[in-house]
Amino acid sequence: MATQPSYRAGLWLLCSLLSMTLGCEYVRPTMNAPLARWDAGYGYRSINLPPSKTGSSDSLFIIASFSGGGARAAALSYGVLRELARTPIRWEGRDKRLVDELNIITALSGGSFTAAYYALYGDRIFDDFESRFLRKNWEHELRARIFRSPHNWLRLWSPHFGRAHIFSELLDETLFDGHTFGDLVSRHQRPLVFLHASDMATLSRFEFNQRQFDLICSDLNQLPLSVATASSSALPMILSPISMKNYAGQCGFEPPARFTEVRKTTWGRRRAQELRSYLDADKRPFIHLLDGGLSDNVGMRSVLETAALVGDLESYFQLLGVKNVRKLVYLMVSAETAPNVNQYTLNEIPDLWRVGSALVDIPINRYSTDTVELMSQAVTQWRAQLHHRPPTASSVFAPDADIYFINVSLMELEDVEEHARLMSIPTNLALTDDQLDHLLSAASKLLRDDKEFQRLLGDIEAEAAAAPLPKQILDQATEENQRSF
Numbered sequence: 001m002a003t004q005p006s007y008r009a010g011l012w013l014l015c016s017l018l019s020m021t022l023g024c025e026y027v028r029p030t031m032n033a034p035l036a037r038w039d040a041g042y043g044y045r046s047i048n049l050p051p052s053k054t055g056s057s058d059s060l061f062i063i064a065s066f067s068g069g070g071a072r073a074a075a076l077s078y079g080v081l082r083e084l085a086r087t088p089i090r091w092e093g094r095d096k097r098l099v100d101e102l103n104i105i106t107a108l109s110g111g112s113f114t115a116a117y118y119a120l121y122g123d124r125i126f127d128d129f130e131s132r133f134l135r136k137n138w139e140h141e142l143r144a145r146i147f148r149s150p151h152n153w154l155r156l157w158s159p160h161f162g163r164a165h166i167f168s169e170l171l172d173e174t175l176f177d178g179h180t181f182g183d184l185v186s187r188h189q190r191p192l193v194f195l196h197a198s199d200m201a202t203l204s205r206f207e208f209n210q211r212q213f214d215l216i217c218s219d220l221n222q223l224p225l226s227v228a229t230a231s232s233s234a235l236p237m238i239l240s241p242i243s244m245k246n247y248a249g250q251c252g253f254e255p256p257a258r259f260t261e262v263r264k265t266t267w268g269r270r271r272a273q274e275l276r277s278y279l280d281a282d283k284r285p286f287i288h289l290l291d292g293g294l295s296d297n298v299g300m301r302s303v304l305e306t307a308a309l310v311g312d313l314e315s316y317f318q319l320l321g322v323k324n325v326r327k328l329v330y331l332m333v334s335a336e337t338a339p340n341v342n343q344y345t346l347n348e349i350p351d352l353w354r355v356g357s358a359l360v361d362i363p364i365n366r367y368s369t370d371t372v373e374l375m376s377q378a379v380t381q382w383r384a385q386l387h388h389r390p391p392t393a394s395s396v397f398a399p400d401a402d403i404y405f406i407n408v409s410l411m412e413l414e415d416v417e418e419h420a421r422l423m424s425i426p427t428n429l430a431l432t433d434d435q436l437d438h439l440l441s442a443a444s445k446l447l448r449d450d451k452e453f454q455r456l457l458g459d460i461e462a463e464a465a466a467a468p469l470p471k472q473i474l475d476q477a478t479e480e481n482q483r484s485f
Helices: 004-022 070-085 109-134 138-147 150-155 163-174 181-187 210-215 225-232 266-279 301-310 313-320 352-387 416-423 433-449 451-466 471-484
Strands: 060-066 088-091 094-097 102-107 192-199 204-207 242-245 286-290 325-334 397-409
Touching (some): 060 109, 060 301, 070 102, 070 433, 109 181, 109 192, 109 225, 150 163, 163 242, 204 210, 225 242, 225 286, 301 313, 301 352, 325 451, 352 397, 397 433, 416 433
Parallel strands (some): 102 192
Antiparallel strands (some): 192 286
């Protein structure tokens, strides 16, 4: 045992010598670039992804959340996207698909792969996402990169480089094709995707959008999508953390007043305090990120915390630059798991792996249940506020605005056998074809059977039926009537 430190030092020296040849970034990577000059209109933010006539509008505003849960979460969210694409609607005189009105996706961990791929490639996801991601064994791919590469063995001895960095490289080469957040901006097309990881210091969400990166004077446009998704899925004991460098104070960023204003709610005060912590680069020179599920595994806490930070729902949508919302839809896609008590039937102390898994699963599951309940209560409160507004009140919401909360969760399955089958699928990054098929089928059924989803489709259909015919059709009908006389 006495020789172990010198042995490690020898390997570290060898790694250092190798880095002199290959470049220091191989063993001490800087994942994020500095922002030269702050501009409130620059980068990946809502104002740079405006509504369009053929795509998403503000009037039918869908915000979806894709939960964590490995490949099973990626599959469930993909299945919901596919079902939305198969759902035709007529909105404001145009024939569309419901997926065309998907404006924002908040996503983490397993759900982040689906969200980022859809934001990058749009409908292409329905052609190749299954083959490129869902039907691949990513755990095997990652192990092969680690164990079959002496070069990676040496890099992993660096205290600045870990397994999540190798996973990021794998994703960059084989899934996201080297694309960055800047490529999402250049598409000028919704949905806007809010991926998040968990900040180890504040135990809070760290979001991959330019508003968050403004705080650390960093340019999100240059960050590869693979880094964000690898950070968001860096589950403890499986993957290492990924670190962001804090350049705060170097770009002329001016913090908004809401950072210093006294908030009415505990949530608002706490979120403001978390965000203010990034403004001091001396105290926080680096931000170390882990799996997003540790801070919000269902992805809806972002909605609740941001509304509390800025004051209310109205202010939240003003921040997004949205106008004249008639139907606001919150669509939660959750691949949450149920505890398996059969793992603890023996009269023996659980091994270290099970203890470690429980330390992760217990807070995630409890936290997720609370978030779903709080979101449901918030929607009820927001709906009541909309219905009781003074008729003359100025608002981003239309006078007849309504809110819908659609819950696509595996816990909602009523078929006992199918529920048990899906709950037995582990939250890893490897699915069998049979497991994938069951998850896709469950996604379609859960969405179609949800009462709020049915209410939404019914209301959209009723509005389309009651809407006046387009002028072109009316003119044509008038001309035909005149000819008949």
